[in-house]
Amino acid sequence: MQLGGCWFDRDRGLLVEQSRDESWHLPRAELQVLSLLVEHQGKLVSKHVLKTGDGAHPPLTDTSVARAVFMLRSFLGPQYESLIETVKGQGYLLHTSYSQLPRHLHHTGLLSFSWWGVSLLFGLMLAVSLFYISRIDHSIPTEPLMSTELPLESGQHIRLYLYANSKTNNTLLFELGERLGQGLIACRRSDWADVYTSLSHDKQLFYITLRGHKLGQSVIRNIKIADLRRPKEFIDAQWLQEVGICG
């Protein structure tokens, strides 16, 4: 009988690969397994039946059966090896023809669709991941160049922050911070809790932001000073008193 590209001559115990004109005289295990599978073609044959055969010979071992199936599949070739299907934990099944094989055993159709799908999905996920990675925020909050606590006579403390866009050439900013700090310390008491200061990048403008609480309300005061004099002072004790820096 025809099995894929082979002709099985059961009586002579011969399997002939027709395209190669190659014949194989089947050993006992292979002949027993293939004969039983052919006898029950299209049906599941249990391992026990394959091992015991017709009872005329000693039973085969599990390994002998597995090896026989392996050898038979090898001889049938890659195109038809799936004619003998392993039914996990139960036994083996010889399909009646190649066209009746389940589609998933043809190595085309769904299997290729799955691979295409997986590849496409993987590519898509990779693209999305790369997009999100590129969007990850690596920025860090700007830290003040210096922050200091100023104690007042009342026991209150004011925190003074100096902000600069560079860590160098900040002598004037430190001087102004010192002068402002002294002016704030001179206050007996103050409504301000935090004072933020900065100097414009060209050192032409000095900015002061005072934040605190007054009568339970949050209060903010911004002062921007431009000094057209030479040398620039921006602030001094008298001026701070005039503008009521204590709040």
Added chain:
Amino acid sequence: MLSGYRRLGSVANWLKWTINLLILSALIAACGVIYLQSVSNKAVIFNCSSELYDRNDNAQDDGKFYLLVDVLISASNAQINYRYFHLDGTSAGMLLMQGEVQSMKPNSMTYNVSVKTKTESEDVAKKDWPEHMKYLSYISSLHFSESGTHNLSIQILDSDASQDYAVVLFQPSNTVCGCRIVNSRI
């Protein structure tokens, strides 16, 4: 019978893959929608008022002004309006910058804005402008002539939404300013 079961298994396998692909596609689409919404929903409005002191050799000549700055950031649009006033309430100048939000950095709470257009008031002579306005006008004009845009960043250093305040740092001018939060979804 067994062949029928196998065919059924094949259909089930096909269905499983189709459903998996559909679910994953839906998840990717959902991520995209969430991202787009998170980008477009960032709207913030600040209002900052300042006292301006232009100090001269003669204290009598010192200039005193008020400045109101309105910062409006909605989706990808940004607008910063500087309004200057004399102590009597009359206008001392106005400067309006409009542009686009280039990026938003949640970690540092920073908006990077690219200013495309600038409008300066013409009803007040330039020589009478507050020094702060002259500075802003000069710096922005410099950047416009160099690159056609004026890039600036607005970083929130400290904020308390319950008290409606935020301390903001403007760069590259390195300006700290305390502002009222009118609306914030940052």
